[in-house]
Amino acid sequence: MSEAVQARWPGVAHTPRTPLKARVAKMILKPAAQQVPVRLTFPNGTVWGAGGPHAPEMAIKRPQAFFARIGQDTKIGFGEAYMAGDWTTGPGTDLAHLLTPFADRLANLVPKPLQKLRGLVDDRLPHHERNSIEGSRSNIERHYDLSNDLFAEFLDPSMTYSSAWFGSETESLQAAQERKMDGILDQAGVGEGTRMLEIGSGWGALAVRAAQRGAHVTTITISQEQAALARERFAAAGPEVESRIDLHLVDYREIKGTYDAIVSVEMIEAVGEEYWPVYFNTIDQHLAPGGKVSIQAITMADHRYRATRNSYGWIQKYIFPGGLLPSPEAIDRTLARHTTLAVTDRRPLGRHYARTLRLWRDRFDENWTRVNAQGFDETFRRMWEFYLAYCEAGFDTGYLDVVQLQMQRPAEAG
Structure with a gap:
């Protein structure tokens, strides 16, 4: 690898020298593969897996490096091995289709006795990635400040970076994103004259849509790049819309004022478990009497959340530093213990x-030449493809979910 690649991707450029761990990884992976309807093919012609000749193919190009990475750190090494090119998809195999059978069996791939040793091998979240006010700004910069132009190459024209809500098989992504935004605003009761707070501005699409309803919007972000483009988009929406929106570069812990509606789309994932009480209590304290909250949250089952809450994985290392997905039950417990709020509506x-x-990944692949021209290298390409396909597989199998949650004070609900 070039010096530039080694400097930018040290975890990918250097193969671990751990032959014993590599042998152990090979011993565990072979019987695990026999449970999955895929084919793992090796340069010497060996084939593992329970899949037939037309099953998705995982082509192991550099077996020694592959097993070394898996043995060193399974949760991080699998993705790093893809980034390094130690394995790839076979001819005609889509990456998400290959990962889906693994995601569908994730809880049972490792034998139960070995699962009990998770605490001995899982890395904890690095201290510098904790979501303090300073840590949150650093974590957000590492993802959302990569480049506005990068995100524009695969998002829809509204620049909405969260799950859409499709009304039909043929509906466009932009129309589905607009339906999602309307769903959030309807849950929060946003209309003419509503004082609305948005936690996490993104690139401004939800704030614009709320202002178009006649709401007075305060939107906050800690991303400099997103704020700059959001302000341009507010101006482009016209003076009437722009006059109804105030954007502030502040953390949610620095909020001021009282609001009739508070909305936040896929932001809780970046809050961090230790700060959930502060996050929800802040919302509670700034919600006016009779007000409503709508939060779109990526979630996982409670038993999976409990099993992984203290571990550090590939997604956290390369995509969302400091991130942690809650379970619906974890949200309910936090609300009950630290707020006067409760969930009053759920839309999965x-x-x-x-x-x-899938649509994002298709656009990313189609526009890779332009992304590459922005200075993003082939290792980044494989990282981003793996990230999008890995998440697609998680949602497709139900291992992950995303839910629009309405919250109110029970005594005021109705």
Whole structure:
């Protein structure tokens, strides 16, 4: 690898030298593969897996490096091996289709006795990735400040970076994103004259849609790149819309004022478990009497959340530093213990997210030449493809879900 690649991707450029761990990984992976309807093919002609000749193919190009990475750290090494090119998809195999059977069996691939040793091998979240006010800004910069132009190459024209809500098989991504935004605004009761707070501005689409309803919008973000483009988009929406929106570069813990409606789309995933009480209590404290909250949250089953809450994986290392997905039960417990709020409506959209991610990945692949021209290298390409396909598989199997949650004070609901 070039010096530039080694400097930018040290975890990918250097193969672990751990022969014993590599042998152990090989011993565990072979019987695990026999449970999955895929084919793992090796350069010497060996084939593992329970799949037939037409099953998705995982082509192991560099077996020694592949098993070394898996043995060093299974949760991170599998993705790093794809980034490094140690394995890839076979001819005619889509990456998400290959990952889906694994995601569908994720809880049972490792033998139960070995699962009990998770605490001995799982890495904890690095201290510098904790979501303090300073840590959150650093974590957000590492993802959302990559480049507005990068995100524009695969998102729809509204620049909405969250699950859409499709009304039909033929509906466009933009129309489905507009339906999703309307669903959030309807849950929060946003209309003419509503004082609305948005936690996490994104690139401004939801704020614009709320202002078009006649709401007075305060939207906050800690992403400099997103804020700059959002302000341009507010101006482009016209003076009437722009006059109804105030954008502030502040953390949610620095909010001021009282609001009739509070909305936040796929932001809780970046809050961090230790700060959930502060996050929800802040919403509670700034919600006016009779007000409503609508949050779109990516979730996982409670038993999976409990099993993984203290571990550090590939997604956290390369995509969302400091991230943690809650379970619906974890949200309910936090609300009950730290707020006067309760969930009063739930709208699950998990399969819609699988389709959203597939459309993003298709656009990313189609526009790779332009992304590459922005300075993103082939390792980044494989990282981003793996991220989008990995998430698509999770939502397609139901391992992950995304839900629009309405919250109110029970005594005021109605």
